[in-house]
Amino acid sequence: MYQGEDEQRTIDNAISNLIPVCASCHRVIHRARPPYQMEEVKDFYQAQLDSSI
Structure with missing residues (x-):
């Protein structure tokens, strides 16, 4: 699929784009x-917090 440096760059980009989130x-x-x-x-969550105050 990818060769050499392009493969590593793709992997690095994918990892840097990950954001851990909870299941919800x-x-x-x-x-x-x-x-x-x-x-x-x-x-969305900030709006919920603001409306509940």
């Missing part, structure tokens, strides 16, 4: 097609 956040992220971006999910 993972479920929210994948509710949309394409999946929500992490900033959108943060905004």
